Amino acid sequence: MTRMLLSALACALVAAPLAAQEKPAEAPTPASVVAAAKSAEWTAIDPADLLVMTLAPSAKGEERQVIVQLLPPPFSQGWVGNIRALARAHWWDGTSVYRVVDNWVAQWGDADETKPLPEGIREVPESEYVTPVQRDPAGVRDYVLTPKRAEIVINRFIDSYAVTGFVAGWPMALDDKGGGTAWPVHCYGHVGVARDLSPATGSGAELYAVIGHAPRQLDRNIAVVGRVIEGIEHLATLQRGKGEAGVYDDPALRVPILSVRLADELPEGERPRFQYLASESESFARYLHVRANRSDPFYRVPAGAVDLCNVQVPIRREPQG
Amino acid sequence: MTRMLLSALACALVAAPLAAQEKPAEAPTPASVVAAAKSAEWTAIDPADLLVMTLAPSAKGEERQVIVQLLPPPFSQGWVGNIRALARAHWWDGTSVYRVVDNWVAQWGDADETKPLPEGIREVPESEYVTPVQRDPAGVRDYVLTPKRAEIVINRFIDSYAVTGFVAGWPMALDDKGGGTAWPVHCYGHVGVARDLSPATGSGAELYAVIGHAPRQLDRNIAVVGRVIEGIEHLATLQRGKGEAGVYDDPALRVPILSVRLADELPEGERPRFQYLASESESFARYLHVRANRSDPFYRVPAGAVDLCNVQVPIRREPQG
Structure with a gap:
């Protein structure tokens, strides 16, 4: 069962090797700490802060939805405002994912960069x-x-x-x-604003998600505006582009975007409801400690540390009922 | 041209914005430093240290080859020896990639873990x-x-x-x-040995490649034995598994491995020839510096640092002629 054990959930699957009277309290895992968090430690994410991007179904007919959480104030709000305007104008409908680079980014928007932007898009300063x-x-x-x-x-x-x-x-x-x-950082799944050379900062119409090791050299050089909280695999598994800078050389390879909507524009019953584990909560502090000091049965040497992008803030669908 | 500029090669594509007489020496990029490295700074990788894994063609009929470089002595040589024995016995032929977890690993070997191992596989101690x-x-x-x-x-x-x-x-x-x-570390593309609970260390028959942010918490807890130096996209783009711990719940989803060969077993003309930029070389020192201090026209704030797995040691196909 080698394959089951290289997993954050592994220890839950394994019979304790010690006799009952010797059994120590099971060491916590990141998953067990999150599972034990109190309801009050979870904070609802406002549907107005969620972008729901629907891609054309895969070749196998699988539906593909990518949900992006936008950064809250005071971070990157110039671009976030532009992105809200683009979404309300349904500007991305009919555009595509047109660039995918392994261990780097998947990028979407208007592949030809000829589509006029809607009213109210402002130029955001580097500051x-x-x-x-x-x-x-x-x-x-x-x-x-x-x-x-x-x-x-x-x-x-x-x-x-x-x-x-x-x-x-x-x-x-x-x-x-x-x-x-x-400043917000570039971690796996985080979403940034593609741009031309400085001092251009990008409008927010062309966006990318990180699909590899955190490219932290981009921090403070490109606006981070959000993160994919569900469906990143629909971007990460896309065929890599073979054109210049990883753009699909054949337009037929572009992955059509059927729609992008702010979740508060969806009918009430269709709005995705998510929660994050509050940064100030005791459970988050415990989670951070356990991520840095794994001591469940799979681990023999705790790292004693964890890098920022390896922390992965817990986010979940709002529990039913 | 927003899409072209979010690229390590970007500055090569951009006309200098200054008049000719004011033009500064173009700031180096990681790519330009590597391109300027002297022949003598590149070191050949012995084909005996390369595993060539051929997957069944993709649904589109694309050939899929993944090349793994094995770690040199004195690192992880117990497992590397086992892996050589498994490859020489053609043990992986007919096995599969059976587990894929987003931002984590793609794992291959005998999905049912029933196939007998060849002679000479030894148990390697955690030490x-x-x-x-x-x-x-x-x-x-x-x-x-x-x-x-x-x-x-x-x-x-x-x-x-x-x-x-x-x-x-x-x-x-x-x-x-x-x-x-x-000890060797878990970076994007690095290959490790799946195992059961400690003190099990794994034989090397079940291997995984990292397809996300570096899971450094696994360092010293699992044997790192190599890295994918070509074709990682054939693993990173695979459909994610929906079974327990990301195993494909339907065996039909497994990706067949047609063969795994040590490159020195291939006919002379078919052996892949690679080189790495020597760690002790001046160009490598310059590359490391430039990766940490990007000052080409795309960047406005150099990070001033770079984390280990973001360095990406330069590796290339041996130049022809």
Whole structure:
């Protein structure tokens, strides 16, 4: 049963090897910590913050839906505003996924870049790649966002690139020198705004999702606007492009986008309901600790650390009933 | 042309925006540093260290070949020896890729785990997950491997998990406390040995390749034995499994493995010839620096660092002629 054990859920599948009287309390796994979290530790995601992208069915006839959660204020709101306008105009309907590069990104929008943008799309300055942050004047928390004073839960584990933490369920990096800034990061599944050379910042019409190891060198260089919270496999399994920079050389390979809708535009009963495990919750702190210190029966040496993009903030469909 | 610019090769495609007399020397990119490396800085990979795995053609009739480079001594040689014996016995012919988990692994071997192993497969102890390392007694290099005294080129950039470096073209982690050890790591495309619960270490018959963000928590917990150097997309694009732990619930979904051969068993003319950029070379040092400090026209803020699995040691087909 080798194949079953290389799994986050593995320890649940394995009979305890010790006699009953010697059996220690089962060491927690990330999955068991999440399963034990209290209802109150889960925070609902507003359907107004979800984009539902429906791709044409696969060659096998499988339906393909990709759900993107948009970043909350104060992060990347210029682009997020553009994306809301594009979605409300149904601008992506009839466009395609036209570029897929292994261990890099899958990109969608108007492959020919000739489709006029709707009214109200604004040009966002590079300064909005980051948001101001300051040490908590009240001294209660290490850092808060200014001016909103939202809390940043600092990640004590070292990151190669920056000081890091979590804000409202999102991994963030920050510069803790005086007058510092925070910024959203490029992790697996995160969504960014393709652009031309600096100072262009992109409108938000051409988007990509990361389908490989976190390309953190893009942080602060491209706007991160959200993350795929369901259906990333429909992008990650797409045939890789063989044209320039991974664009499909044959337009017939493009994957049609049937529609992109903000979930609050869908009929009430069709709106997807998701929750994230609150960054400030005890269960999240425990989850972070256990991800860094695996001690369930599969592991023999805990890493003692975890890099930011390996934390994977828990997100789930709202439980029924 | 938004799509063309989100690319490692982008700056080569862009006309310089400045007038000729003002044009600065073009800032190097990782690709330009690699392109400028001298022939002598490239080291041939012995075909005896390459596994050529041929999958059944795709539904579209596309041929699918995956080439795995095995780790050199002294790393993981117990499992590598088993893998050589399995390949020489043509043991994988007729087996399959039977488990695919998004942002995790694609796994292959005998899905039913009933096929007898060939002669000469040995059980490898957990102690072989790591290899001894010591500070260079000659004081020339920071660290050397014992007893082989191979050189470790230390990576000065911080890693979340360990001190890191490069040995013979491979990323490595190490424990630099007295009497320390070094070990190979789990990066995108790296190949490991599936196993049951500790102290089982796996035979090497069931292998997986990483198809997502580097799962470094597995380092020192599972044997890393190699890396996919060509054709990883044939694994990364496979349909994800919906059975327990991502195993294909329907055996008809398994992807048949037609053959796995050590490249030195192939006719001379069919042996793939690859080279890696030597870890000790000046060009590699420059490449590492540029990966951490992107300053070509696409980037506005260099990260100033790079995590180990984001370095991606340059590997290429041997140039013709």
